[in-house]
Amino acid sequence: MAGKTGSMRVMVTGGSGLVGKAIEHVLKEEGGAREEEEWICLSSKDANLIDVAETTALFQKHRPTHVIHLAAMVGGLFKNMRQNLDFWRNNMYINDNVLQAAHDFDVVKVVSCLSTCIFPDKTTYPINETMIHNGPPHESNFGYAYAKRMIDVHNRAYFTQYGRRYTSVIPTNVFGPHDNFNIEDGHVLPGLIHKTYIAKKEGTSLQVWGSGRPRRQFIYSLDLARLILWVLREYNEVDPIILSVGEEDEVSIKEAADAVVEALEFKGEVVYDTSKADGQFKKTASNAKLCKYLPDFTFTPFHKAIKETCDWFVANYNTARK
Ligand code: NAP
Ligand code: GFB
Numbered sequence: 001m002a003g004k005t006g007s008m009r010v011m012v013t014g015g016s017g018l019v020g021k022a023i024e025h026v027l028k029e030e031g032g033a034r035e036e037e038e039w040i041c042l043s044s045k046d047a048n049l050i051d052v053a054e055t056t057a058l059f060q061k062h063r064p065t066h067v068i069h070l071a072a073m074v075g076g077l078f079k080n081m082r083q084n085l086d087f088w089r090n091n092m093y094i095n096d097n098v099l100q101a102a103h104d105f106d107v108v109k110v111v112s113c114l115s116t117c118i119f120p121d122k123t124t125y126p127i128n129e130t131m132i133h134n135g136p137p138h139e140s141n142f143g144y145a146y147a148k149r150m151i152d153v154h155n156r157a158y159f160t161q162y163g164r165r166y167t168s169v170i171p172t173n174v175f176g177p178h179d180n181f182n183i184e185d186g187h188v189l190p191g192l193i194h195k196t197y198i199a200k201k202e203g204t205s206l207q208v209w210g211s212g213r214p215r216r217q218f219i220y221s222l223d224l225a226r227l228i229l230w231v232l233r234e235y236n237e238v239d240p241i242i243l244s245v246g247e248e249d250e251v252s253i254k255e256a257a258d259a260v261v262e263a264l265e266f267k268g269e270v271v272y273d274t275s276k277a278d279g280q281f282k283k284t285a286s287n288a289k290l291c292k293y294l295p296d297f298t299f300t301p302f303h304k305a306i307k308e309t310c311d312w313f314v315a316n317y318n319t320a321r322k
Contacts, residue, residue: 014070015041021178022221080141088143126286172244176221209276212254220305
């Protein structure tokens with residue numbers, strides 16, 4: 001149970017990743033932590049959440065009152081296409097273990113993470129929170145998508161059976177410092193940043209995969225962190241909420257590549273390798289629900305966020321995940 005009135009002991013699973021590090025930054029650098037809050041940011045070294053005994057021991061040790069559940073097997077389009085079964089099984093185990101342990105240890109609130117890539121591939125636009133289960137997800141990441149959808153099913157079942165108000169957020173594509181810059185497994189922006197860095201250093205061309213035509217909404221990890229803190233403290237629905245820039249901020253992969261080229265001042269040739277998959281063409285999501293709650297929230301301008309991420313990568317090249 002919570003300690004003195006209003007005090008919170010918040011456990012962040014997946015605290016060592018892209019989003020977890022952004023939350024840590026906001027807590028430390030932007031005065032995010034409140035007086036009555038204790039924060040515990042974890043990595044897989046603290047517990048392998050695929051293992052139920054390790055998960056239970058973690059909750060036993062920390063006795064959190066609140067959980068921000070970020071831990072997951074995460075990857076870009078190409079890793080998902082290679083390992084749909086692993087994404088399904090590992091994330092199902094992680095999510096069931098964390099949510100059941102939260103219930104068993106009487107955690108007041110859990111904020112879990114879905115993703116805008118889990119929505120039905122055949123859909124009308126813009127996509128909103130009510131559409132999660134209205135049809136099959138894109139083939140490229142069905143394992144991850146179905147595992148994430150089950151979080152929403154879990155949350156609704158814990159509410160109807162036990163009155164638990166566990167909820168979830170639905171971020172769009174996230175990028176920022178501490179991302180996974182591995183070219184084969186990571187997402188498009190860290191992949192392009194890493195490839196552009198190498199092309200500039202070696203005087204070679206930049207290979208952008210696919211046609212460059214697909215469209216994405218990108219959210220800066222620090223903006224997402226600020227919004228997740230708000231969800232933890234103020235958002236009381238069990239239903240999920242999309243955390244994304246607006247439809248009007250959607251860009252093509254080519255525009256994203258151009259932004260990276262500009263930020264890293266790359267002057268070489270940019271080549272589009274259309275033998276590589278494009279994946280989902282678009283997954284345009286509405287952030288109307290978020291804007292209704294937070295009409296004054298302002299997102300970091302895309303080019304500024306890209307520049308900050310590139311500068312971070314160059315400054316931390318030796319230690320960055322790649
Ligand atoms: P990330 O950088 O890959 O970090 C993943 C985190 O989960 C790491 O802290 C990792 O610990 C931990 N983890 C992985 N497997 C684990 C296990 N078996 N046991 C315990 N911890 C484990 O991921 P991210 O991009 O920050 O994503 C955070 C959340 O946002 C995820 O739920 C993801 O599905 C969601 N999301 C991400 C995006 C995106 O574009 N990145 C978009 C939408 C939603 P280690 O550091 O020890 O490996
Ligand atoms: O971020 P990404 O890998 O995943 O973006 P999704 C893939 C798009 O970027 C495709 C193009 O159109 C690729 O052809 N692309 C161009 C590249 N160059 C590169 C590159 O160097 N690396 C990568 N990775 N792509 C993911 C889901 O979909 O979205 C995950 O599969 C997750 O499950 C994530 O939810 C947020 O946006 O296509």
